[in-house]
Amino acid sequence: xxxxxxxxxxxxxxxxxxxxxxxxxxxxxxxxxxxxxxxxxxxxxxxxxxxxxxxxxxxxxxxxxxxxxxxxxxxxxxxxxxxxxxxxxxxxxxxxxxxxxxxxxxxx
Amino acid sequence: xxxxxxxxxxxxxxxxxxxxxxxxxxxxxxxxxxxxxxxxxxxxxxxxxxxxxxxxxxxxxxxxxxxxxxxxxxxxxxxxxxxxxxxxxxxxxxxxxxxxxxxxxxxxxxxxxxx
Numbered sequence: 134x135x136x137x138x139x140x141x142x143x144x145x146x147x148x149x150x151x152x153x154x155x156x157x158x159x160x161x162x163x164x165x166x167x168x169x170x171x172x173x174x175x176x177x178x179x180x181x182x183x184x185x186x187x188x189x190x191x192x193x194x195x196x197x198x199x200x201x202x203x204x205x206x207x208x209x210x211x212x213x214x215x216x217x218x219x220x221x222x223x224x225x226x227x228x229x230x231x232x233x234x235x236x237x238x239x240x241x
Numbered sequence: 242x243x244x245x246x247x248x249x250x251x252x253x254x255x256x257x258x259x260x261x262x263x264x265x266x267x268x269x270x271x272x273x274x275x276x277x278x279x280x281x282x283x284x285x286x287x288x289x290x291x292x293x294x295x296x297x298x299x300x301x302x303x304x305x306x307x308x309x310x311x312x313x314x315x316x317x318x319x320x321x322x323x324x325x326x327x328x329x330x331x332x333x334x335x336x337x338x339x340x341x342x343x344x345x346x347x348x349x350x351x352x353x354x355x356x
Contacts, residue, residue: 175332176332227296227297
């Protein structure tokens with residue numbers, strides 16, 4: 134595996150901001166993906182980072198630091214529909230490996 | 242654009258029985274993946290095909306699992322005989338290629354329960 138670590142659970146209030154951190158092994162690294170997975174459904178693509186820095190896409194942003202083996206997904210203006218599992222996935226060569234996922238619960 | 246199709250959606254079998262899952266990737270996608278997702282865990286890659294050739298099957302339990310992708314399109318994953326620990330969701334995904342930034346598109350998965 135690629136030792137991808139992310140928190141198991143996070144809870145936040147509707148309208149708030151949540152940051153999900155992810156660390157991974159840096160050897161052979163060539164890309165970091167974030168996927169969203171609602172309960173009982175397939176994962177869907179959120180973002181891709183390969184260079185250092187912040188990628189913003191609407192309410193969701195993703196950050197990467199290659200030297201530190203670190204990424205985060207930032208969810209802003211949280212909505213109830215954002216309650217889901219968020220999967221960090223690291224690409225090494227041609228192979229994409231997933232972390233266990235962070236379950237985000239949004240409360241009213 | 243049609244998505245990744247998988248069948249069946251659910252399957253319940255007894256241990257030691259055999260089972261097969263089918264996947265039809267997005268048209269034109271050269272790379273096809275089978276992942277196993279156990280409840281509460283992230284997806285684990287079982288096998289990856291590039292067209293009809295195997296790129297990686299290092300985590301496939303080859304004594305009981307087999308997969309093929311004839312003609313580089315549809316794929317089937319088989320388990321024979323099944324064990325209790327095989328209970329999981331089996332996700333098929335496809336991408337245009339193995340390229341660095343190519344995102345994976347997932348099917349709805351097959352939920353397998355082994356009793």
